[in-house]
Amino acid sequence: MSKGVMSEKLKYELAHDLGFGEKVEDGDWSDVTTGEVGSMVREAIKRGEDEMAKEAKVNGAAHQNAE
Template identity: 40%
Template sequence: MAKKRGIMSERLKEEIAKELGFYDVVEREGWGGIKARDAGNMVKRAIEKAEQGVAQKNK
């Protein structure tokens, strides 16, 4: 079976997890150990970062 490729880089995921305060869980249990709510918040934050980047480019 082919491995599913993620959209977010590991570095970005780690940065956001640290920002949101659950990186310790990732270190202990891996990405599968985070709560669904944390995963959702992580995606939301990634979208916000992307939108900010686009806004900066368009200035």
């Protein structure tokens, strides 16, 4: 079986943050709508982009200070 793109922890965190965590508390994701899954994907992408931007800023600042 292949490993998923999102960790289980992140999936549950996103579901709770987006307001439908109660649907998946029992581990059954069958009641999650495609719209909710789309929201999870968009939020995961946004968080990833935000994290990459933070890292780039830190790395850029470190690079600037090294000169």
